[in-house]
Amino acid sequence: xxxxxxxxxxxxxxxxxxxxxxxxxxxxxxxxxxxxxxxxxxxxxxxxxxxxxxxxxxxxxxxxxxxxxxxxxxxxxxxxxxxxxxxxxxxxxxxxxxxxxxxxxxxxxxxxxxxxxxxxxxxxxxxxxxxxxxxxxxxxxxxxxxxxxxxxxxxxxxxxxxxxxxxxxxxxxxxxxxxxxxxxxxxxxxxxxxxxxxxxxxxxxxxxxxxxxxxxxxxxxxxxxxxxxxxxxxxxxxxxxxxxxxxxxxxxxxxxxxxxxxxxxxxxxxxxxxxxxxxxxxxxxxxxxxxxxxxxxxxxxxx
Numbered sequence: 264x265x266x267x268x269x270x271x272x273x274x275x276x277x278x279x280x281x282x283x284x285x286x287x288x289x290x291x292x293x294x295x296x297x298x299x300x301x302x303x304x305x306x307x308x309x310x311x312x313x314x315x316x317x318x319x320x321x322x323x324x325x326x327x328x329x330x331x332x333x334x335x336x337x338x339x340x341x342x343x344x345x346x347x348x349x350x351x352x353x354x355x356x357x358x359x360x361x362x363x364x365x366x367x368x369x370x371x372x373x374x375x376x377x378x379x380x381x382x383x384x385x386x387x388x389x390x391x392x393x394x395x396x397x398x399x400x401x402x403x404x405x406x407x408x409x410x411x412x413x414x415x416x417x418x419x420x421x422x423x424x425x426x427x428x429x430x431x432x433x434x435x436x437x438x439x440x441x442x443x444x445x446x447x448x449x450x451x452x453x454x455x456x457x458x459x460x461x462x463x464x465x466x467x468x469x470x471x472x473x474x475x476x477x478x479x480x481x482x483x484x485x486x487x488x489x490x491x492x493x494x495x496x497x498x499x500x501x502x503x504x505x506x507x508x509x510x511x512x513x514x515x516x517x518x519x520x521x522x523x524x525x526x527x528x529x530x531x532x533x534x535x536x537x538x539x540x541x542x543x544x545x546x547x548x549x550x551x552x553x554x555x556x557x558x559x560x561x562x563x564x565x566x
Contacts, residue, residue, distance in 0.1 A: 264369055265296040266350045267423065269342030271335050272314065273304045275356040279313050282358055283324060289362035290323075293369065300325045300342040305332035311562075318565035326564030333558045335417070336439045341558045343426055343439070352420045353439075360418040364455040368420035371451055378421040378443050380452035382414030414452040415440055435555040436547075486544065489537040496533045 268286060272279065283299065290297045301318075303311045303326065314326035327341055339353050350372065354360040364381055371379040421443060428446030444450075503526060 264294055264350050264372075265348035266290070266294040266298075266352055266365075266369070267342075267346035267348045268297065268299040269302065269339055269346065269351055269353045270299065270356050271302050271304050271338035271342065271353075272310050272356050273306045273332065273335070273338075274308050274310070275306065276308045276310045276313055278356045278358055279310060279317065282356060282362075283317055283321070285358070285362045287321070289365070293366045296348060298323050298325055298347060300327065300345055302326075302338040302342045303328040304335070304338035305329055315564045322565065325566060327560055328562040328564075330559040330561045333435075336437050337435075337558045339417075339439055340432075340437065340442070341560065343423075346423050346426075349423050350420060351423050354418050359457055361456065364418075365420070367453060367455060368418075371453060372420055372422065375449065376451045377425060377447040377449040378419060378451075380414055380416050380450070381418035381420075381455040382416050382452045383457040384454045414454075416452075418455065433554070433557060434551055435553075435557065436550060437557065485540045489540045492533055493537060496530060500530070 268290075270282065279301065286299055290299075299321075301314045301324065303314055311326070311328050314324075314328075317324045318326045325345070327345060329338060329341065343351055343353070350369065352365055352368065354362075360381065368379040368381055419440075425443055425446040429442040432442060
């Protein structure tokens, strides 16, 4: 196959050259033609200078420098749109995704799949972190309407033609996996060996933010949840009203303040929860209405 490797770079000056050395050894073993696109996502270190040097040294290394830090998915999308060959492989900069495992992804593409994920056989983080990450991946798979995919990762191979499904996409926030699902449902994940697992740049707050983006940016399920909560609270309220009437006619008065305070807190919490969901959707609409770019290219090397 002819393969384009896309790697988003942020604070990656210690990883870039070793990664290219590994790719230089591995790519000729399974690809007729190949290129490596290194997208500098506004990195504050010397990553861009290293990318420029590697682009001068190797014809198959290309560099794209973005104006500022836009995020991993934005930088990856930039590289995907610049890819020249029929298959794109995306991977992390930190040597966590071994180039030797890429042929396994390509074999699955040969079987007729359009997107293949390489998932680690053993998760590198702690139990709580792994549980949260797995939960977010399940939410993402359901949002993509491909619940059969249990392991979504940044180590993926897909057919370049899928980018036509989101060629007109424009917006500051995105999840590349959701965009890929706009063009196909033929997804699969396979287990691969993770050689050197590094500490993730995503903390707990980042994971929660991503989960909210997935739910409110690409799905209407939270709005339906708010509707069902409102319906449930209505039924519960009718039940409470019936209980109050029954108690009034059977036993006279009903002790009021604790009961009334509990009901007010319950219904107020449900209302604020629903308003919070509406607020998240309004925030997404506000972001889109500002027409902010997905990314802006500052400079290119060996284009």
